[in-house]
Amino acid sequence: ADVVETFIPLIDAVNGVPVSVLGVTRDVTYELTERIGQTRAATFRSTMTSLSIGFIVLLAAVLLADIHLRKQRVKAIEHERKLASTKLDLVNREVEQINEERTKFLSTVSHELKTPLTSMMAFTDILVKHQEGARKDKNLKHLGIIKKSGKNLQTLINDLLDFSRLDSGGTNNQREEFEMDEVVAEVESSMSPLLGAKQQTFVFRGDFGGQRVRLDRRRIAQVVMNLVSNASKYSPAGTTITFEGSIRDSTLHLAVIDEGIGISSEDQERLFTKFFRAENKATRSEEGTGLGLSITKGIVESHGGTISVESQTGKGTKFSVTIPTGMPAGSNIVEFSRTPPPQIQVSSESEIATIQSESSDEYQPPLSA
Incomplete structure (x- = not known):
């Protein structure tokens, strides 16, 4: 057991000289145990409080970091989307421009082809009507070949023009x-x-x-x-x-x-x-x-x-x-x-x-x- 000893001197009242010593012994085991328990409890509470505060601070830091990272990702995604949208707009404009140029090209080429083709077929008809002499049959045969080839070419031109219009969505029906x-x-x-x-x-x-x-x-x-x-x-x-x-x-x-x-x-x-x-x-x-x-x-x-x-x-x-x-x-x-x-x-x-x-x-x- 834990004890505390106290010594008290006994003084002679007449001479003022110590004549003996009185020893007092007191058991302090309970008091020490209680104080140690209180100290340990206080230390535990303090430690747990510190750990809780540290955990909360750490969790808050993690959440803040995650929110920050998410914001950064969102900004990066939005930036990428804007870039992609810009690129897509540029591509669409280029495609539209190419389609317009293709349509203009086909229209110009078809016009340039149709003009001499129409004249060729018209003069072929005139020659067919005015064929005479010994070579008439042979000439008519050759003129027929020319006219057939001209019609095939005309059909091809018209098909290409129609295909171009339909492919670009420009049917423009005249109802x-x-x-x-x-x-x-x-x-x-x-x-x-x-x-x-x-x-x-x-x-x-x-x-x-x-x-x-x-x-x-x-x-x-x-x-x-x-x-x-x-x-x-x-x-x-x-x-x-x-x-x-x-x-x-x-x-x-x-x-x-x-x-x-x-x-x-x-x-x-x-x-x-x-x-x-x-x-x-x-x-x-x-x-x-x-x-x-x-x-x-x-x-x-x-x-x-x-x-x-x-x-x-x-x-x-x-x-x-x-x-x-x-x-x-x-x-x-x-x-x-x-x-x-x-x-x-x-x-x-x-x-x-x-x-x-x-x-x-x-x-x-x-x-x-």
Whole structure:
């Protein structure tokens, strides 16, 4: 045990001299233990308080550092985004400038090509009309080759221009109100030489009967002529090409059906892709850029319409087009007269197609694709 000893001297009251010593002993174990415990508790509390304060300070420092780093990252990301946005704007401007320059270039080149080409074809027609003498047949043959080459070049130029406009989104359709019968007549007239060269028959089956649409007249005629030209190109001589047309529920329905070589299911998936041409013996010999159907699809879609194809190899093809008429509902309610379908027939002597309407009480059933 822990003790404390105290010695008290006893003094003689008379002489003032210490005569003895009184020893006092006191046990202080409890007091020391209590004080040590209090000291330890105080030390522990002080240590824990210091540790807590240190932890809080450290945590605050970490949080502040993290917030600072996050702010720095956000600033860096925003800076990168601004740089990327600036670069993207510059790239977009460059692309737009390139597209504008390309369009201007194609327009200039096409104009420069079309001007002499038009003159060449016009003078070819004049020479054809004034051929006489022993070399007439040979000269006519050569002039025919020149004219055919000129038309092919003209088609190529027009395809490139249309492709450029559609690719840049600049269709700029010139909508006007017109009767679909006018388009039918234009298609028959324009396609007759092409069909006549292969002695193919053109048949129109429809009941437009004076109904009107509000679309780009030139573009709609171009769609039909592209499909008819494509049908003629891949159909044997002497076959029939059918053009069907009607207006139902404020929607223009068109279809071109041929009796040609047909299209495989694999090729149908890529048929409207730019520059695509089916690879087979029948198509290798045919001229073309592979833009016709892509342009046709672009024109149809620019009018808010759709185009589809149904075909079987060796059994012909049917292209179907639907386009909103752009006319108010009920504006095309008219009395229909059952007019006989006009038909293009070919003279074997001149190989020039002529349009002839033959009386018929009933329409022939549509051809299947």
